[in-house]
Amino acid sequence: MKNRDVSLPHIVVLGAGFAGLKFCQAFPTELARITIVDRQNHHLFQPLLYQVATAGLSATDIAQPVRGILSDKPNVVVRMAEVTGFDLPEKKVFLEGDELGYDYLVIALGGAASYFGHDEWAQYAPSLKSLDDALKIRRQILLATEKAENEPDEQCRRELMTTVVVGGGPTGVELAGAFSELARNVLRKDFDHIDPTKARVVLVEGGPRVLGAFPPDLSARAQRQLEKLGVEVHTGLHVQDIRAREVVLPNETIRAGNIIWAAGVAASPLGKKLGVETDRGGRVKVLPDLSLPGHPEVFALGDMITLIDKKGQPVPGLCPAALQMGEYVAKLLARELGSDRKQLAERKPFGYFDKGTMATIGRSSAVAMVGPVHFSGYPAWLAWLGIHLLFLIGFRNKFSVLTQWVYSYLTYKRGARIITGLSGEKSAGSA
Amino acid sequence: MKNRDVSLPHIVVLGAGFAGLKFCQAFPTELARITIVDRQNHHLFQPLLYQVATAGLSATDIAQPVRGILSDKPNVVVRMAEVTGFDLPEKKVFLEGDELGYDYLVIALGGAASYFGHDEWAQYAPSLKSLDDALKIRRQILLATEKAENEPDEQCRRELMTTVVVGGGPTGVELAGAFSELARNVLRKDFDHIDPTKARVVLVEGGPRVLGAFPPDLSARAQRQLEKLGVEVHTGLHVQDIRAREVVLPNETIRAGNIIWAAGVAASPLGKKLGVETDRGGRVKVLPDLSLPGHPEVFALGDMITLIDKKGQPVPGLCPAALQMGEYVAKLLARELGSDRKQLAERKPFGYFDKGTMATIGRSSAVAMVGPVHFSGYPAWLAWLGIHLLFLIGFRNKFSVLTQWVYSYLTYKRGARIITGLSGEKSAGSA
Numbered sequence: 001m002k003n004r005d006v007s008l009p010h011i012v013v014l015g016a017g018f019a020g021l022k023f024c025q026a027f028p029t030e031l032a033r034i035t036i037v038d039r040q041n042h043h044l045f046q047p048l049l050y051q052v053a054t055a056g057l058s059a060t061d062i063a064q065p066v067r068g069i070l071s072d073k074p075n076v077v078v079r080m081a082e083v084t085g086f087d088l089p090e091k092k093v094f095l096e097g098d099e100l101g102y103d104y105l106v107i108a109l110g111g112a113a114s115y116f117g118h119d120e121w122a123q124y125a126p127s128l129k130s131l132d133d134a135l136k137i138r139r140q141i142l143l144a145t146e147k148a149e150n151e152p153d154e155q156c157r158r159e160l161m162t163t164v165v166v167g168g169g170p171t172g173v174e175l176a177g178a179f180s181e182l183a184r185n186v187l188r189k190d191f192d193h194i195d196p197t198k199a200r201v202v203l204v205e206g207g208p209r210v211l212g213a214f215p216p217d218l219s220a221r222a223q224r225q226l227e228k229l230g231v232e233v234h235t236g237l238h239v240q241d242i243r244a245r246e247v248v249l250p251n252e253t254i255r256a257g258n259i260i261w262a263a264g265v266a267a268s269p270l271g272k273k274l275g276v277e278t279d280r281g282g283r284v285k286v287l288p289d290l291s292l293p294g295h296p297e298v299f300a301l302g303d304m305i306t307l308i309d310k311k312g313q314p315v316p317g318l319c320p321a322a323l324q325m326g327e328y329v330a331k332l333l334a335r336e337l338g339s340d341r342k343q344l345a346e347r348k349p350f351g352y353f354d355k356g357t358m359a360t361i362g363r364s365s366a367v368a369m370v371g372p373v374h375f376s377g378y379p380a381w382l383a384w385l386g387i388h389l390l391f392l393i394g395f396r397n398k399f400s401v402l403t404q405w406v407y408s409y410l411t412y413k414r415g416a417r418i419i420t421g422l423s424g425e426k427s428a429g430s431a
Numbered sequence: 432m433k434n435r436d437v438s439l440p441h442i443v444v445l446g447a448g449f450a451g452l453k454f455c456q457a458f459p460t461e462l463a464r465i466t467i468v469d470r471q472n473h474h475l476f477q478p479l480l481y482q483v484a485t486a487g488l489s490a491t492d493i494a495q496p497v498r499g500i501l502s503d504k505p506n507v508v509v510r511m512a513e514v515t516g517f518d519l520p521e522k523k524v525f526l527e528g529d530e531l532g533y534d535y536l537v538i539a540l541g542g543a544a545s546y547f548g549h550d551e552w553a554q555y556a557p558s559l560k561s562l563d564d565a566l567k568i569r570r571q572i573l574l575a576t577e578k579a580e581n582e583p584d585e586q587c588r589r590e591l592m593t594t595v596v597v598g599g600g601p602t603g604v605e606l607a608g609a610f611s612e613l614a615r616n617v618l619r620k621d622f623d624h625i626d627p628t629k630a631r632v633v634l635v636e637g638g639p640r641v642l643g644a645f646p647p648d649l650s651a652r653a654q655r656q657l658e659k660l661g662v663e664v665h666t667g668l669h670v671q672d673i674r675a676r677e678v679v680l681p682n683e684t685i686r687a688g689n690i691i692w693a694a695g696v697a698a699s700p701l702g703k704k705l706g707v708e709t710d711r712g713g714r715v716k717v718l719p720d721l722s723l724p725g726h727p728e729v730f731a732l733g734d735m736i737t738l739i740d741k742k743g744q745p746v747p748g749l750c751p752a753a754l755q756m757g758e759y760v761a762k763l764l765a766r767e768l769g770s771d772r773k774q775l776a777e778r779k780p781f782g783y784f785d786k787g788t789m790a791t792i793g794r795s796s797a798v799a800m801v802g803p804v805h806f807s808g809y810p811a812w813l814a815w816l817g818i819h820l821l822f823l824i825g826f827r828n829k830f831s832v833l834t835q836w837v838y839s840y841l842t843y844k845r846g847a848r849i850i851t852g853l854s855g856e857k858s859a860g861s862a
Contacts, residue, residue: 040850041573041577041848041849042848042849042850058492059489059490059849059851060489060847060849064849065848065849067618067621067622068621068844068848072620077623078621079580079581080577081581098581132851132852135852142472146472146511149510150512150529187498189502189503190496190498190499190502191498192508399834399838400831400834403830403831403834407830413499417472417473417496417499418472418473418490418491418494418495418496419472419473420490420562420563421563421566421852
């Protein structure tokens with residue numbers, strides 16, 4: 001059990017993603033007691049989630065129990081609960097069946113998939129936000145291949161072996177590349193009636209090019225690398241409708257056994273309950289010090305906010321930005337709580353430091369940019385591997401992921417091709 | 432794709448457990464074409480399933496895709512399907528929505544939990560047979576601890592932190608030991624309001640001692656080791672009833688947030704559809720060559736049969752016995768299919784070779800017997816570790832499991848303390 005000095009101010013942190021967790025780790029715990037709330041019991045290393053969906057890693061490789069990560073921190077209490085709302089004037093957070101009072105509030109509830117107003121598409125085209133999403137997509141893809149193996153109808157078989165990924169951002173590109181590799185390299189030898197190398201993977205992007213946040217030369221390289229892996233890339237096409245096993249595009253309708261949504265990202269819907277201005281995606285407009293207007297004791301950070309930083313650049317919804325925000329608020333609050341009087345007027349605005357951005361496409365291929373330097377192919381892929389291993393939390397996870405990557409690279413096999421949750425699926429289907 | 436010579440006889444193998452898989456691996460594939468059918472896409476290393484339930488290993492560590500294991504075998508086709516029945520005179524197996532003709536049939540469908548006629552207990556006391564069972568038990572235990580942390584009522588809190596394991600066989604002993612360790616060593620530091628070391632783990636056995644299949648001295652040692660780990664061992668008590676969070680014993684009723692059923696094992700219910708004699712647990716009575724009476728072309732093996740072997744000893748429902756049966760039938764059929772004429776009269780009866788039996792209890796403790804030699808404690812535990820690693824299929828899995836064991840041993844942490852399937856749980860609850 002942990003001791004809690006109730007005379008200390010109480011900081012409530014909502015969300016154990018990169019921003020919330022970094023805050024807890026960077027804050028000097030002798031200055032306050034912290035309660036961190038998350039609806040899951042684990043911190044998720046989201047950048048590798050697509051590898052769980054594509055059977056490269058297992059769920060536990062990219063997740064760590066929040067309690068375990070913070071167990072050595074005195075005065076930090078972990079609470080697994082769903083946040084339902086706020087009472088900012090009363091300094092209260094509402095949880096399912098409970099409430100928490102706070103002196104300072106750090107809101108880092110992350111993002112959610114956005115179907116651009118077509119929430120009915122979600123049932124046919126799952127998105128990739130949680131471990132359960134990833135396990136569901138993995139089950140769906142592996143089951144579709146098993147069904148195709150026993151499907152006598154040629155048309156139906158081709159349909160089961162078609163995967164459409166909607167959205168050409170980093171997640172969409174990574175998923176499409178990994179699905180194509182799964183079929184072409186991994187499943188190749190294992191089936192009798194079907195030829196997995198004939199599996200069709202289609203990537204649909206509404207904008208003019210994939211990886212729109214990258215410079216055009218890297219987008220072009222990414223597209224070439226995807227096509228080399230067998231992915232059909234369609235750009236400039238907006239999805240008109242998604243139905244059961246059907247994606248309707250302006251020029252054609254693709255029938256596909258697997259449809260994955262990687263197009264829209266919005267903020268956690270809880271952002272709208274804060275009573276402050278939000279953008280079209282529900283992202284909270286914060287002040288330059290990441291606090292809410294009129295509430296210097298409430299901060300919002302990570303993927304759920306929108307901000308032009310002190311250098312005049314929009315801060316991207318990426319893991320490094322979330323980490324930097326968590327650290328920024330931790331230092332800011334530590335300074336204020338550590339000094340004798342509160343010096344709110346002296347808060348320096350947050351500035352994002354761009355260390356570089358990268359996206360992986362498949363075995364030995366990736367694109368990366370560090371400042372003005374662009375690179376792609378094998379060197380970018382090695383850099384991607386190294387950096388993702390480095391930031392993965394927990395020695396055991398690093399070691400396990402490294403082992404699996406080396407194993408997959410050498411053998412062209414994937415260790416996590418296990419279908420679980422079938423019984424649940426069935427009962428859900430019959431319910 | 433695999434080539435299939437349709438002029439070869441067709442062997443259908445039902446079940447990709449130890450017996451069925453061993454048959455496929457030991458049979459010389461040039462003599463016949465084989466179709467192996469399983470309702471899961473993976474072979475499960477059942478002896479370590481309890482470690483997934485107790486958050487020591489992840490699901491993919493102890494499972495391997497059947498297709499992957501057999502991908503180098505020509506003439507072996509893997510089929511993921513549910514078996515629904517048989518037509519032995521017509522030499523047909525019925526699958527969900529399909530049927531398969533055979534020349535030889537190898538039935539190895541394994542066991543199922545038996546609630547001794549009280550199937551209504553299953554909803555309150557899950558058993559441990561599949562990966563999904565293990566993940567469900569893990570979710571339940573970890574969630575109960577999270578709930579206890581936020582439970583204001585003392586009585587309710589104690590209840591949430593009580594686990595009852597029904598059944599003192601190897602699985603029950605392993606589960607009870609591992610649950611007690613999870614609370615005392617792993618979760619110890621991680622909670623604020625509750626003291627996980629006060630968690631209560633109760634093992635209830637109807638017979639006079641735990642590990643009834645072992646000699647009395649080893650049973651006594653196992654009980655002492657369990658008690659040292661903090662497990663309350665109750666022997667000679669038959670469970671009268673199981674209700675929601677309640678186990679009714681003759682002398683008391685224990686209220687418990689977690690109830691696990693490890694008491695009864697029966698054969699797959701499909702055994703009863705074969706039209707031959709079965710025992711009380713539904714186990715098929717086979718001839719000494721493991722074939723069904725009147726059907727020399729149909730074999731039943733593994734946990735779903737009951738047999739007194741040629742040495743006059745009952746063959747136990749253990750992994751080594753299943754492996755030996757798979758190999759025995761593979762050799763027998765290879766001999767018959769390889770010779771010019773069928774020599775059915777010359778089939779030698781199956782004999783079980785007992786290499787020793789062991790059960791683990793917890794960190795550094797286990798019991799083992801090899802012939803007349805009994806040993807326990809650290810040496811037995813090391814032997815247990817080594818043998819289980821040795822038999823685990825797949826290099827990647829061995830390496831990953833070894834890593835996790837070393838990690839857990841050194842750090843007292845467990846890597847797989849991740850709750851998944853919450854959304855499914857919720858929707859199932861609301862459906």
